[in-house]
Amino acid sequence: MAFNADVLIVGGGIAGLSLASELAVRCSVILMEAEQALGYHTSSRSARQLIPSYGPAPVRALTVRTLEIIRAFEQQLTQTILTPRSFMLIGSETDVETKASGSMQRISHAEALELCPQLKPASFDAAGLDTTSVGTDTDALLDYHRRTAEAAGARIFTGSRVHSVQQLATGWNVGAGAHAIHAGVVVNAAGAWADELAVVSGVRTQGLRPYRRTAAVVHVENQPDPQAPMVAAADDAFYFRREGLGVLVSPAESEPNVPEDAKPRPEDVEALIAKLNTVTNLSITGVQRSWTGLRTQAAHGIPVVGFDPEAPGFFWLAGQGGYGFQTSSAIAELAADLITKDDAGDLHLNAALRPSP
Template sequence: MDPVHDVLIIGGGIAGLSLASELADRRGSGAGIVLAETEPALAHHTSGRSAEQLIPSYGPEPVRELTAVTVAGLLDPRPVPPRPLAWPSRMVLVGTGAGLRAEAVPGMQELSRAALAELCPELACSPPEAVAGGLLDATSVRTDAAALVAWHRDRATAAGARILTGAPMTGAEPDAEGWRATAGGQRIRARQVVVAAGAWADEVAGRFGAAPLGLRPLRRTAALVRLARPLAPDHPMVVAAGSGWYYRRAGDGALVSPSEAVPSEPCDAQPVLEDVEDLVARLNAVTSLGATGIERAWTGLRTEAPDGVPVCGPDPDVPGLLWLAGQSGYGFQTSTAMARAAADLLLDGTVGPWCSRDTADALDPGRFRRGPGHPLPPLP
């Protein structure tokens, strides 16, 4: 008889890896934890294509609460990683007065057009009807996505968690102890299953008999471009209110994105270069960046729930199945808090007091169907 594991996590992006390391740390051992990733490498899809900026003022209120928890944890991680996971890096939102008011949240500092031009000299030439001023988020941080993925992986495996790559799900059925699944040709028995499969979450959960939540993969492209003059080392990330395009310093050039949200099937998304070329032309029309070429472009899928809030909780109809999905563009910036919430549910059956009840309720997948999810029997 195959051994019964405590939990099977399906998905090796930042969500699944964060949960594996959180569970291993809190239990004092990763024994009984299996993570299965379809691709030959971890963080292959969206998690490997992050803008690497965590913005506490970005997103709906539950996301902002989760982001604050995540940022605090990444600025002071335990155990201390080999290299920093995050560090302060300001963000400024720019646009018209109406556009800025629509996206303002408490704690942001209002900047006049003159103050904005002093902070971001390339915006001094921007048409006033397009850039009237800005809002500064001084709590924003940059993160090293590769270092964070490696830290979670190493923390989980050092504690005994088993990580399988090149292991697509090909079958699942209930058994007396929970679930019997097949991943990469290997049979895995587990008491609980966590679906952290990003754009494929609805499809994977369906293998376990769960109805889809209506998660929508949305394409978003980014590129590295050359600049006429490098931005200052402490230059803030610049995000346009409303349209959402952004740029930030990346070496002597800049990372830019049109922030499109084009529906897509779950896939290994590829960039549409015309979108990046159009953005370069727009940036050169409203700034003096002097972007002169595209060095590299890539695309990821931001998978969002119908109400735009991530999903973390037990399925309302399928016992033993927990959703950890729908993070949209907030995957890295909510990763620590989402992992903590999922671990709370798996270990204690409820989200702890560190998270407000409103936010915990907002994450529950039962909001899309007929009621709260099945209580999860706590893991050993």
Template sequence: MSTTRVEHLIIGGGVAGVSLAAHLAERERAAHERADVLLLEAEPILAHHTSGRSAQQLIPSYGPDAVRELTRLTLEELDRTQAELAHPVVWPSGFLMAGTEEQVAAGASEAMRRISLDELAQLAPELRIERFEAAGLDTTAVRSNAPRLIHWHAERARSAGAQLRTGARVTGIEPRPAGDGFEVSVQTETGTERIHARVVVNAAGAWADHVASLAGAAPLELTPLRRTAAVVTLAEPLAPEHPLLDRADEAYYYRPEGEHLLISPSEAVPSPAEDAQPILAEVEAVIELIRQDTTLQIGPVQRAWTGLRTESPDGVPVVGPDPEVPGLFWLAGQSGYGFQTCSALARVATDLLVDGAVGDWCPAWAAQALDPRRFPLAR
């Protein structure tokens, strides 16, 4: 059995792993004229699980302080770099919240402007306004094209010399003697392969704790949470500029999806790490709620899907070296913020992997908030 040798092995081909492959390979090529980066994805395609099931709405005012700062940095980078693309990967698209006074006050961020019910009716004329007391509008939110963003990161990674392999499932990670990296066992269609990696990056999403255990590391108690979405038909389409409408009690959200409507029950139900599937009865229940709150004439479900938003104990992503297993590096726990923080997290991870410290482009407090050592279980 032959053994492949690589400097950096990334496990997981979602948006976290692919964006890191791009940033890390570009950094290595600039410094050494070659990149020594290999990404392994267990599924036949990249972004098969959570990253391929995104609602594609990025809300900079959403999440803990560190997430909001990393989102700002990510959007700044995307704005700078997407000018080279034929089609944008992100563009402005408002976020509207409606509910009771108490619910909106609790859910509104600093970026959200309170609006009157008359303004709400203008922005979302399908609403039965009598069912709501208050509303807020966040004009900093943006839409994204998730497949295009994944493809862009993947092409950048390949152009810089990184290898991205699908259908390659990691089944074992054995530390080598004297801290000489890891022997990684990989199952493919043609059999078992061995890879000698100096550094293993754990970007395995819902499977991150499992991957860590293969390397002998303590789990960080990451929790996969279900989040379902569906596309339904409409008798009359909403205007393309219609903002995403979120009911403030988190019962549902919806937004236009071409001539159809994308809807979600906004659930956050713990789940095992698995290929999650939608529960159609829950989708039908959300459709009924939306019918009660609006005049929308909703037709059949065109498609539905469920992803797993893997959350850390404090809701902040985990990026940095494992405190007990040398050579193991965490890039996990994005908690549903994966797309909106992808570029900044990839830069943080690249700085730590190459330089051992994060550059001053990122506030020190935001970088420190990501450190795996903040969890007692990791000490």
């Protein structure tokens, strides 16, 4: 079918859907997702934690704003999207000192052990706690954005991979599955495929690289308390937190990978279990399920958000790395302002995220 829209969003993960819900009340929006299900790739594979003290300064500012926005719309909903869940960093004095920023407070060794008695006392020297961190129901969040976008008139198509993007004097002609779309603005929210989409569109790439990250839910003999914080090693060796009757664990690896439907490697999960059985008393007895997602980022580690400086009407919404949920609503708000208004709010933040020439 043939369509016209002010804005065509490529990618139905948290980035594309949160922008669609913000933008659809302002202009006509079409979203194209290659897979049969929205959120199929990285957005269904996260640890579902929003951590205001995590990441570089622009990311922390975006996280604080995202929490404000989600809390505001959550009040109108019957379901809960955010649940209090602190975030605790452990490690050497130097590693914790380096990483403890923003809303993270230093706590004593004894306090850390009280919060998570499953940690072996000799496995860390120092700790920090972010009590403003929360868990999030990512399925509910994705579905909220889909419903809001569609209620405002956005048309969302799954199973429609964008295969051709051609720049015209009047905007862009896009081929997606069996559809042909003419749009004034094309938004690149293609996650791990963002640079590939740029190539298809004849636009210079931004050096975005996908990195593997694996997670698993494991059975344990010593379950952390339901109120216990998520615990992460400050040297990025692992993290874990309670998940239902099991424990969600990750080796917190960041290994370059091609854009693909990434799968976990059994040896990575086995090595993680061996490590956690050394530094904790969780006593992991088996694996319930495991998965791998791709965290895509530019070399500077900050999301890339804004119009391409050389290709008018081509908008980047990519490189969210390990912060895609915690920055989603603030980035969507900024992106919608940049697309529909001259005034784009926080100019300092806007400049930090701008695509490279």
